[in-house]
Amino acid sequence: xxxxxxxxxxxxQVMLSTLGQMIRSPMSNLMTIAVMGIALALPAxxxxxxxxxxxxxxxxxxxxxxxxxxxxxxxDKQAEQLTTILRQRQDIKSVTxxxxxxxxxxxxxxxxxxxxxxxxEENPFPAVIVIYPTEQSDNLLTVQGMLANFKDRPEVELAxxxxxxxxxxxxxxxxxxxGIWVLAAMLSLSVLLxxxxxxxxAIQNRRDExxxxxxxxxxxxxxxxxxxxxGFWYGLSGGILSWLLVTLxxxxxxxxxxxxxxxxxSDYSLSSLDLNSSFILLGLSISLxxxxxxxxxxxxxxxxxxx
Amino acid sequence: xxxxxxxxxxxxxFGDALSQVSFKLASGEMAFLTGHSGAGKSTLLKLIAVLIRxxxxxxxxxxxxIGHISRRRIPYVRRNVGIIFQDHKLLFDRTVFDNVxxxxxxxxxxxxxxxxRVRAALDKVGLLSKEKSLPITLSGGQQQRVGIARAxxxxxxxxxxxxxxxxxxxxxxxxxxxxxxxxQQVGTSVLIASHDLDLIAQMGSKVLTLNEGRMTAGGxxxxxxxxxx
Numbered sequence: 428x429x430x431x432x433x434x435x436x437x438x439x440q441v442m443l444s445t446l447g448q449m450i451r452s453p454m455s456n457l458m459t460i461a462v463m464g465i466a467l468a469l470p471a472x473x474x475x476x477x478x479x480x481x482x483x484x485x486x487x488x489x490x491x492x493x494x495x496x497x498x499x500x501x502x503d504k505q506a507e508q509l510t511t512i513l514r515q516r517q518d519i520k521s522v523t524x525x526x527x528x529x530x531x532x533x534x535x536x537x538x539x540x541x542x543x544x545x546x547x548e549e550n551p552f553p554a555v556i557v558i559y560p561t562e563q564s565d566n567l568l569t570v571q572g573m574l575a576n577f578k579d580r581p582e583v584e585l586a587x588x589x590x591x592x593x594x595x596x597x598x599x600x601x602x603x604x605x606g607i608w609v610l611a612a613m614l615s616l617s618v619l620l621x622x623x624x625x626x627x628x629a630i631q632n633r634r635d636e637x638x639x640x641x642x643x644x645x646x647x648x649x650x651x652x653x654x655x656x657x658g659f660w661y662g663l664s665g666g667i668l669s670w671l672l673v674t675l676x677x678x679x680x681x682x683x684x685x686x687x688x689x690x691x692x693s694d695y696s697l698s699s700l701d702l703n704s705s706f707i708l709l710g711l712s713i714s715l716x717x718x719x720x721x722x723x724x725x726x727x728x729x730x731x732x733x734x
Numbered sequence: 735x736x737x738x739x740x741x742x743x744x745x746x747x748f749g750d751a752l753s754q755v756s757f758k759l760a761s762g763e764m765a766f767l768t769g770h771s772g773a774g775k776s777t778l779l780k781l782i783a784v785l786i787r788x789x790x791x792x793x794x795x796x797x798x799x800i801g802h803i804s805r806r807r808i809p810y811v812r813r814n815v816g817i818i819f820q821d822h823k824l825l826f827d828r829t830v831f832d833n834v835x836x837x838x839x840x841x842x843x844x845x846x847x848x849x850x851r852v853r854a855a856l857d858k859v860g861l862l863s864k865e866k867s868l869p870i871t872l873s874g875g876q877q878q879r880v881g882i883a884r885a886x887x888x889x890x891x892x893x894x895x896x897x898x899x900x901x902x903x904x905x906x907x908x909x910x911x912x913x914x915x916x917x918q919q920v921g922t923s924v925l926i927a928s929h930d931l932d933l934i935a936q937m938g939s940k941v942l943t944l945n946e947g948r949m950t951a952g953g954x955x956x957x958x959x960x961x962x963x
Contacts, residue, residue, distance in 0.1 A: 644810065646809045733785055
């Protein structure tokens with residue numbers, strides 16, 4: 428009965444007129460949009476921060492190294508022999524031998540405790556052999572096997588895997604990721620309720636109109652349409668606001684971060700929301716706006732019947 | 735066009751608002767529905783607009799039994815029934831034009847067609863010059879005529895009016911009634927609930943009289959399950 432072009436034109440008209448209504452009463456609508464924007468910016472911002480941390484730590488991945496602290500009784504020559512043996516292993520990329528005197532020298536230069544060392548009669552440092560596994564064997568399981576193997580050697584006092592802290596960091600980040608999901612879920616729910624409540628009030632304000640439209644033969648879809656479009660606009664503007672908030676925050680942080688990076692001899696810079704994430708953020712926000720208004724409309728529209 | 739067969743409507747706790755009502759209104763026929771207040775006039779009109787459902791009996795509109803139609807069908811039935819309310823039921827935040835256009839917007843007509851038909855309807859009720867006015871700036875009689883324009887703009891085959899002249903002086907009432915007579919002449923079935931007996935007598939149309947929910951005049955008496963009166 429209704430031609431597609433007229434149908435489409437009607438949708439466009441409702442879409443624009445609901446936007447017009449929102450613009451005409453900016454204050455109350457801005458409140459709703461601000462709540463949505465802030466609620467969505469929080470998990471989005473945390474997500475970005477986590478992603479940046481991941482980017483930084485990804486560079487450290489495969490940086491497993493095993494330090495063998497040799498017994499005091501082991502001579503430099505014995506250490507050299509051990510180093511040669513280790514170099515021949517297939518699963519080892521490179522080996523560095525730090526003799527006791529080298530270790531002492533290095534400490535003297537870097538620590539600033541040089542003078543304190545003078546007073547010691549004997550070099551307190553053990554010789555250290557630092558082992559870098561090849562890329563193939565650079566996974567936790569293999570490296571831990573190697574570690575157990577080295578521990579048993581008679582020359583070795585202590586074998587230490589310098590990856591523990593990275594594992595811990597990953598565990599913390601996993602925890603953080605999970606935490607962000609939980610936070611995002613809860614804040615999404617609150618966005619849903621905020622939109623739902625706003626639409627509920629809009630429905631109540633237009634009760635007479637809804638009754639009259641029902642009296643003269645308006646279908647549920649016809650009555651629902653402007654409210655759904657209102658939800659859509661809330662979602663879109665809330666999403667844009669949250670995008671702006673995140674982008675602005677990243678921009679504000681990028682100065683100090685690059686300063687910090689310079690201090691670490693890195694040219695690292697904070698990455699903001701990429702195109703993909705931006706669309707996901709907007710899409711999520713629009714879906715929440717639509718879902719919230721749908722909930723309100725389906726709950727409250729049936730209750731309004733003309734008498 | 736409209737047929738009632740032994741229609742009863744019972745409100746739980748309040749008894750029968752209508753009992754065993756049977757009557758017919760042919761296509762292009764005009765009739766008045768009278769009776770003291772509480773006799774069931776409004777209930778009868780509401781049944782035709784599917785605002786309420788009958789407890790018993792059949793309500794046929796355009797040969798369709800509307801007593802048991804699904805909720806989804808109701809809007810399409812109502813589009814065939816133009817209703818004029820005593821309290822006009824206009825939207826006060828919209829212009830006269832937008833008020834009258836509403837049924838056409840709902841039906842999904844094109845913009846141009848809507849403009850054409852709304853102006854034709856406003857012309858018919860003599861308010862073409864008021865199309866941009868807000869209803870609040872109009873007199874009671876003018877508001878009533880906006881309501882009539884909205885009810886007829888879709889050219890429905892049935893026109894219902896609930897006390898359309900309730901608050902108007904005799905001269906304005908007569909004008910409104912003449913307007914209804916004109917719609918009847920172009921083939922619309924018109925049913926007007928009114929207790930203005932003088933005016934009804936002037937119009938010379940069929941009169942259906944309700945008394946405590948029973949049709950005491952104008953109805954059909956040969957119903958198989960008869961038993962009323």
